[in-house]
Amino acid sequence: MKGTIIGIDLGTTHSLVGVFEQGMPCLLPNAHGELLTPSVVGLLEDGRIVLGAAARELAVRRPERCAASFKRLMGSDRSVSLGGRDFSAIELSSLVLKSLKEDAERALGRAVDGAVITVPAYFNEPQRRATRAAGELAGLKVLRIINEPTAAALAYGFHDRRGPGKSFLVFDLGGGTFDVTVMELFEGVLQILTTAGENFLGGEDFTQAIAEWALKCRGVEQGLSRSAPLLWARLLHEAEQAKRALSGCDTAFLRWPADDGSLGDEGLSLSRTEFARLAAPLLQRLAVPCTRALRDAELDRAALGEIILVGGATRMPLVQEWVRDYFGREALSRFNPDHVVALGAAVQAALIAEDRAVEDLIATDVCPHSLGIETARRYGPLQMEGGYYLPLIPRNSTVPCSREESVSTINSGQTEVKIKVFQGEGRRVEDNTLLGELKVSGLPPMPAGTEILIRFTYDVDGMLEVEALIPSLKRKASTVISSQNRQADPETLMKAKERLAALRFFPRDELDNLHLLHYGNRIIKELPLDVREATDELLTQFEAAMRLGDRNFFAQCRRQLLDLLVSLGRPYPGRNE
Amino acid sequence: MDEPDWSLACQDPRAFFGLGPGEGREEFRRRYAILIRQWRPDRNPREFQIIRQAYEAVERSFKEAANQVPPESGFAVPAGRGPAAWLALAQEREAAAGASPLAYLETLCEGMAEHGGDEGYVGLVAAALEEEAPPEAAEAYLLLLAGLNRHPSYFQIFGSAWLDCAETLGYRLCLDKLEPLLFRRSGDEALHETGVLMRYFLAAGEELPKDRVQRLCAASRALLPPGSDPFDYLDAHRRARRFLLGRAEAGVVVADFLLKALDLDARRRQGELIDHAAGLIDSWRQHLRSGQELIHDKEGEVLFRFLPELFSFCNRLRPGNVLAIVPNPDWLQGECCRIFDLGFGDHARLRQDLLSLVVDRGLCLEDAIRRLPDGGPKRRAGLVRLYEDSDLRLAALSLSNVHEVEAEAQEPS
Numbered sequence: 001m002k003g004t005i006i007g008i009d010l011g012t013t014h015s016l017v018g019v020f021e022q023g024m025p026c027l028l029p030n031a032h033g034e035l036l037t038p039s040v041v042g043l044l045e046d047g048r049i050v051l052g053a054a055a056r057e058l059a060v061r062r063p064e065r066c067a068a069s070f071k072r073l074m075g076s077d078r079s080v081s082l083g084g085r086d087f088s089a090i091e092l093s094s095l096v097l098k099s100l101k102e103d104a105e106r107a108l109g110r111a112v113d114g115a116v117i118t119v120p121a122y123f124n125e126p127q128r129r130a131t132r133a134a135g136e137l138a139g140l141k142v143l144r145i146i147n148e149p150t151a152a153a154l155a156y157g158f159h160d161r162r163g164p165g166k167s168f169l170v171f172d173l174g175g176g177t178f179d180v181t182v183m184e185l186f187e188g189v190l191q192i193l194t195t196a197g198e199n200f201l202g203g204e205d206f207t208q209a210i211a212e213w214a215l216k217c218r219g220v221e222q223g224l225s226r227s228a229p230l231l232w233a234r235l236l237h238e239a240e241q242a243k244r245a246l247s248g249c250d251t252a253f254l255r256w257p258a259d260d261g262s263l264g265d266e267g268l269s270l271s272r273t274e275f276a277r278l279a280a281p282l283l284q285r286l287a288v289p290c291t292r293a294l295r296d297a298e299l300d301r302a303a304l305g306e307i308i309l310v311g312g313a314t315r316m317p318l319v320q321e322w323v324r325d326y327f328g329r330e331a332l333s334r335f336n337p338d339h340v341v342a343l344g345a346a347v348q349a350a351l352i353a354e355d356r357a358v359e360d361l362i363a364t365d366v367c368p369h370s371l372g373i374e375t376a377r378r379y380g381p382l383q384m385e386g387g388y389y390l391p392l393i394p395r396n397s398t399v400p401c402s403r404e405e406s407v408s409t410i411n412s413g414q415t416e417v418k419i420k421v422f423q424g425e426g427r428r429v430e431d432n433t434l435l436g437e438l439k440v441s442g443l444p445p446m447p448a449g450t451e452i453l454i455r456f457t458y459d460v461d462g463m464l465e466v467e468a469l470i471p472s473l474k475r476k477a478s479t480v481i482s483s484q485n486r487q488a489d490p491e492t493l494m495k496a497k498e499r500l501a502a503l504r505f506f507p508r509d510e511l512d513n514l515h516l517l518h519y520g521n522r523i524i525k526e527l528p529l530d531v532r533e534a535t536d537e538l539l540t541q542f543e544a545a546m547r548l549g550d551r552n553f554f555a556q557c558r559r560q561l562l563d564l565l566v567s568l569g570r571p572y573p574g575r576n577e
Numbered sequence: 578m579d580e581p582d583w584s585l586a587c588q589d590p591r592a593f594f595g596l597g598p599g600e601g602r603e604e605f606r607r608r609y610a611i612l613i614r615q616w617r618p619d620r621n622p623r624e625f626q627i628i629r630q631a632y633e634a635v636e637r638s639f640k641e642a643a644n645q646v647p648p649e650s651g652f653a654v655p656a657g658r659g660p661a662a663w664l665a666l667a668q669e670r671e672a673a674a675g676a677s678p679l680a681y682l683e684t685l686c687e688g689m690a691e692h693g694g695d696e697g698y699v700g701l702v703a704a705a706l707e708e709e710a711p712p713e714a715a716e717a718y719l720l721l722l723a724g725l726n727r728h729p730s731y732f733q734i735f736g737s738a739w740l741d742c743a744e745t746l747g748y749r750l751c752l753d754k755l756e757p758l759l760f761r762r763s764g765d766e767a768l769h770e771t772g773v774l775m776r777y778f779l780a781a782g783e784e785l786p787k788d789r790v791q792r793l794c795a796a797s798r799a800l801l802p803p804g805s806d807p808f809d810y811l812d813a814h815r816r817a818r819r820f821l822l823g824r825a826e827a828g829v830v831v832a833d834f835l836l837k838a839l840d841l842d843a844r845r846r847q848g849e850l851i852d853h854a855a856g857l858i859d860s861w862r863q864h865l866r867s868g869q870e871l872i873h874d875k876e877g878e879v880l881f882r883f884l885p886e887l888f889s890f891c892n893r894l895r896p897g898n899v900l901a902i903v904p905n906p907d908w909l910q911g912e913c914c915r916i917f918d919l920g921f922g923d924h925a926r927l928r929q930d931l932l933s934l935v936v937d938r939g940l941c942l943e944d945a946i947r948r949l950p951d952g953g954p955k956r957r958a959g960l961v962r963l964y965e966d967s968d969l970r971l972a973a974l975s976l977s978n979v980h981e982v983e984a985e986a987q988e989p990s
Contacts, residue, residue, distance in 0.1 A: 144619075165603075165606070186606050186610065187606060187607050187609075187610035187611075188610060188614070189606075189609070189610045189613065189614075298640075352619075360614070362610070362613060362614055362617060362618075364613070364618055364629075398618075398629055399618065400618055400622040400625065400626060401626060401629070402626065459622055460618050460619045460622070
């Protein structure tokens with residue numbers, strides 16, 4: 001395939017875009033010149049959409065107009081309301097993807113043709129389909145969905161591909177999801193052995209724990225997020241800052257926000273020890289997937305080569321200590337844990353484009369969950385109970401793979417066979433995710449016990465094809481399992497496309513100014529009273545200048561505001577030229 | 578490179594890779610790497626799968642060779658060895674004891690104890706049971722399992738083995754043996770045990786006398802450790818859902834699970850919480866619908882303790898989601914007065930929330946009032962109370978009904 005393919009890490013908290021250029025994966029900056037784009041979407045009062053850093057600033061002051069962490073809703077049918085308008089997680093993700101695509105096109109100076117998008121390894125089928133749909137909605141040709149730990153391993157594997165063979169484990173604790181993947185690298189083959197994880201455990205849970213602790217310390221009831229959303233949004237922001245601070249110092253200070261979200265001098269201090277206590281239940285949950293991934297790979301902790309840390313949350317010393325205690329050795333993070341997934345996605349893009357630089361590298365992946373069908377069991381001559389799960393493709397099978405199983409009909413005179421397809425590990429189907437069904441009807445009445453051969457074919461893109469063959473009748477039926485998710489069906493997507501096309505975006509060139517304005521609006525509530533007025537004045541002036549369009553005046557206002565922020569010790573984190 | 582001889586892949590995987598008898602794993606992997614570079618998983622899925630199958634066969638033979646243990650004499654316990662060695666020992670003992678399946682099972686269980694409950698053994702034992710299934714063997718196995726119950730993931734690993742035994746021995750017998758174990762224990766696994774217990778309830782069904790069910794419910798509730806993962810609660814809840822329809826006592830347990838889950842964690846896995854909540858409401862709805870009063874006072878209590886939490890939890894998400902938990906609008910219309918009737922204590926906010934829901938849904942309270950059965954003064958009074966508390970009175974009621982309801986409100990009750 002010719003043309004440019006980008007690699008996208010669509011994260012819970014942040015998203016990144018990378019490309020493979022001149023034999024190396026590299027990341028591309030956004031409108032603010034940064035590599036990390038917050039996965040936050042905001043709807044301004046004038047109906048325009050704003051994304052990334054500017055939206056994240058807006059979220060602190062106007063939580064009801066912003067959406068974050070929507071990756072956690074992918075694959076569900078629920079929607080998020082932004083300033084009174086409902087958006088699905090697919091739509092929100094597509095807005096992020098669209099902006100990443102534009103960032104990439106701007107940075108590269110040419111059009112982008114396709115994309116590789118990463119998802120947590122433990123994502124199930126509906127969640128993967130939703131991600132694919134979001135990509136298509138953003139106008140991207142989604143060439144491959146790959147697992148985040150696999151991507152991370154590709155980034156490492158690309159650099160070590162000519163080295164000696166070894167096994168390693170990728171420990172990927174992101175903003176909202178946790179994956180553990182065990183793999184081997186030999187002779188340029190990156191072979192994923194097993195993967196395990198939890199879809200709802202990540203850095204944001206640690207932030208949440210701090211915020212809830214603060215509420216408890218102040219004797220405030222939970223449920224505050226509803227009665228005082230501004231306070232809650234600000235408190236979450238403070239908790240996030242404290243969490244980051246604790247990576248460097250022994251104590252952090254959280255300022256306690258007033259109901260309107262403004263910050264005073266009052267607050268609480270959080271020690272590392274206290275944080276360790278708060279985080280203990282979360283850390284405890286890390287062990288289960290680690291044990292399972294190693295057990296499935298038939299490896300001991302001791303036999304494991306390297307441990308690689310991926311995901312922003314692995315920056316927490318607490319997590320690093322946990323990893324050290326559990327595996328009995330130091331983990332590696334040669335690459336920035338925030339960047340490595342996107343870099344790996346870029347390597348995958350190069351593999352698809354058949355780039356010469358990666359021709360000696362090859363990766364094989366596994367399916368994270370078992371796939372199977374519903375069956376009934378017979379007890380004695382008359383009793384029968386349905387709802388049992390018969391896995392055809394066991395979890396951690398190398399993909400692509402196909403498996404066949406022979407089952408038989410239950411009732412005599414059956415003229416129809418319905419095959420329900422599930423994903424999961426439960427003994428009973430009710431514990432698993434329904435993916436779809438295949439019906440073979442219009443059959444002549446068959447005796448009970450007629451044999452049916454069922455074949456599952458699962459490809460590298462995660463498409464599952466189910467075939468049923470009734471040998472005695474020479475009848476055959478097959479289907480590609482399609483989405484059960486209403487939000488990802490083609491008709492809904494078509495409508496979503498129209499809806500999104502009608503949205504107006506905040507102009508990209510002015511995004512940085514909007515970010516600066518929101519940043520100013522946020523920190524003004526954190527400043528001492530005596531400098532608030534001066535700041536307010538410059539902000540008002542800057543806002544007016546944005547509207548007026550007099551370039552010289554605008555540049556002057558911006559300069560003044562930036563200088564003031566520097567002198568206050570709160571320099572603007574974006575472009576400071 | 579030449580095309581490999583595909584027909585060899587199944588018949589002789591080693592020859593397929595061109596491996597000589599002395600060549601080891603490293604050489605094998607090198608050849609595999611060369612092959613799949615030519616037949617890539619994404620471009621040649623069919624060929625790749627054939628190579629992969631052959632690869633797995635050869636890998637297995639390498640692994641087995643590494644695990645192979647020379648047979649030892651005198652039935653020495655093969656400490657620190659893999660399942661294969663234990664299996665060999667078990668077969669040896671079985672033969673020595675005159676083809677006794679019991680000796681075989683005992684040895685396997687010993688191995689299991691040694692290895693901290695490797696799942697491989699469970700498979701072996703289950704297979705042995707399936708093949709032989711003499712009641713005494715199953716029972717011995719059950720006792721041996723019980724002896725292992727200090728293992729940290731005991732219930733996770735053995736849950737299905739228990740069930741397999743149960744199928745042979747009958748559920749009631751298993752429950753008899755399991756119950757004392759359960760009540761002795763506490764800690765993290767208690768929830769898994771509760772989940773297993775629930776399954777036994779289901780399976781044992783009508784066999785159990787009511788007082789025993791009550792006792793089990795109470796005990797399983799006491800087992801819930803305070804710091805557990807809320808999703809374990811949900812898991813237990815899910816298992817118990819079917820059971821709930823039959824027995825109100827279990828409903829209380831389930832509601833407790835859910836409440837605890839909500840207490841512990843309102844944000845993570847919101848979707849699942851909502852699904853479970855909707856399921857729970859649905860169960861209660863069926864109770865109400867079927868004309869039964871809430872069987873257990875406790876259940877009513879839990880329902881009302883639960884609903885406000887649920888609504889505030891959902892509101893923390895988005896108003897639209899509140900609707901998501903209400904299974905169907907008819908229910909709201911038909912049952913809300915019934916619910917109001919049951920008394921809310923001081924949950925004014927909940928009343929408000931429910932009412933605004935009714936209004937959002939475009940439902941008319943007047944319909945609800947009309948549909949009240951005869952002899953429902955208490956219910957009417959409840960509705961009037963609701964109406965008085967509400968800021969939404971004008972939005973909710975059509976004009977004529979406002980008069981009607983106001984008139985009633987003025988009547989001394």
